[in-house]
Amino acid sequence: MFIADFHIHSKYSRATSKEMDIEHLVRWAKLKGIDLLGTGDWTHHLWLEELKNKLEPLNNGLFIYQGVRFILTTEVNNIYFKYGRNRRIHNLIFAPSFRVVDEVNSVLSSYGNLAADGRPTLGLGSAELARIVFDICPDCFLVPAHAWTPWFGLFGSQTGFDKIEECFDKETPNIYALETGLSSDPAMNWRWSELDRFALISNSDAHSPNRLGREANVFDCKMDYYEIIDALKKKDNRRFLSTIEFFPQEGKYHFDGHRNCNICFSPRNISL
Ligand SMILES: [Zn+2]
Ligand SMILES: [Zn+2]
Numbered sequence: 245m246f247i248a249d250f251h252i253h254s255k256y257s258r259a260t261s262k263e264m265d266i267e268h269l270v271r272w273a274k275l276k277g278i279d280l281l282g283t284g285d286w287t288h289h290l291w292l293e294e295l296k297n298k299l300e301p302l303n304n305g306l307f308i309y310q311g312v313r314f315i316l317t318t319e320v321n322n323i324y325f326k327y328g329r330n331r332r333i334h335n336l337i338f339a340p341s342f343r344v345v346d347e348v349n350s351v352l353s354s355y356g357n358l359a360a361d362g363r364p365t366l367g368l369g370s371a372e373l374a375r376i377v378f379d380i381c382p383d384c385f386l387v388p389a390h391a392w393t394p395w396f397g398l399f400g401s402q403t404g405f406d407k408i409e410e411c412f413d414k415e416t417p418n419i420y421a422l423e424t425g426l427s428s429d430p431a432m433n434w435r436w437s438e439l440d441r442f443a444l445i446s447n448s449d450a451h452s453p454n455r456l457g458r459e460a461n462v463f464d465c466k467m468d469y470y471e472i473i474d475a476l477k478k479k480d481n482r483r484f485l486s487t488i489e490f491f492p493q494e495g496k497y498h499f500d501g502h503r504n505c506n507i508c509f510s511p512r513n514i515s516l
Contacts, residue, residue: 246279246467247488249460250317251336251389251423251447254285254294257362261452266298270312272453278460280306280467282317282338282447285362286345287352296342305340305383305469313467316345319389320352321365321396322373327410332403333370334363334396336423337377338385340469347380370398374415385473386418387445390425393497397425401500407438420477421445426459427495430487443476446487460488 255264264284273281283299285291299307299314307314316339323332339345349358352373356366366373370388377384388398388411395402398411405411412419421443424433430444446459465471465483475483492498501508 245462245464245485247277247457247460247462248280248282248315248472249273249278249448249450249457250282250315250338250387250445251319252282252284252450252456253319254283254288254291254362256285256288256291257451259451260362263453264451266294266309268453269456270310272456273312276457278312278457280313280315280472281456283307283314284317284319286316286318286339287320287349287358287364288362289349289359291362292342292345292349301341304466304471306467315469315472316340316342318345319363320373321363322368322370323365324367324369326369330403331369331405331411332396332400333398333411334389335370335373336387336389337373338387338469338473339381340383344381344384348377348384351376351380370411371413371415374412374418378415378418383470383473385421385476387421387423388419389423390427390449391422392425392428394500398422420479423447424487425449425495425497426490427492427497429489429492432492441479443479443484444487445476446489457488459490462486462488 253260255262299309319336355368356364358364374386391398394400397404409416424444433439445461448458450456462485
């Protein structure tokens with residue numbers, strides 16, 4: 245059994261700790277019992293250089309540094325106009341090798357300045373992003389990040405969509421997992437049957453090392469890129485066992501409402 249936290253940020257992302265470097269990540273991963281850590285931010289050239297210099301590739305799509313395994317993950321901010329509204333969606337991209345990362349970066353660099361932020365803004369739709377990534381390598385994996393946050397989530401009330409098909413068009417069948425985010429947990433997501441086919445993953449989205457693993461995923465399979473992705477694609481509950489959850493009611497977006505009107509909606513009081 246092992247614990248994986250796929251979504252974190254490096255010191256090259258905005259509003260992150262200077263200690264988000266490999267050495268501190270490894271020290272805190274060991275303290276927290278995290279076996280496999282997403283690298284975050286592989287779209288940023290300086291962070292990518294550091295990853296290439298320090299991580300030793302294993303021959304299974306993963307990497308290792310001082311006993312802690314790493315998986316190549318990054319988050320991008322897709323900003324675009326679709327169906328009459330501005331959309332802002334954060335998506336996570338998983339890749340099995342630096343060669344694939346280099347190819348994806350070279351295409352994405354024509355849609356935004358990858359050096360501006362560890363989580364770059366791209367003038368590119370989510371469906372187009374998916375097509376680009378899967379054309380380069382079908383073993384890549386794309387997951388809408390914190391799917392419910394109002395401003396940057398796939399289902400966000402402000403800049404998201406009401407249906408996953410509206411966001412991903414023909415690429416929808418290639419999306420197999422959703423990140424529930426800190427303010428929601430799997431039980432809340434199970435209330436909507438349209439999400440039944442998706443694996444629900446949870447990650448820390450850490451901006452400082454002491455936040456690593458505040459949400460994470462528990463697997464019982466070989467620690468191998470292809471095996472992990474296969475378990476998620478098949479939503480196999482013998483290999484992808486569960487998630488470790490933050491109290492969703494402590495999340496910033498758990499309750500909806502409007503401060504000026506003194507309205508606060510609890511999920512418990514909304515009947516479906
Ligand atoms: Zn995000
Ligand atoms: Zn993030």
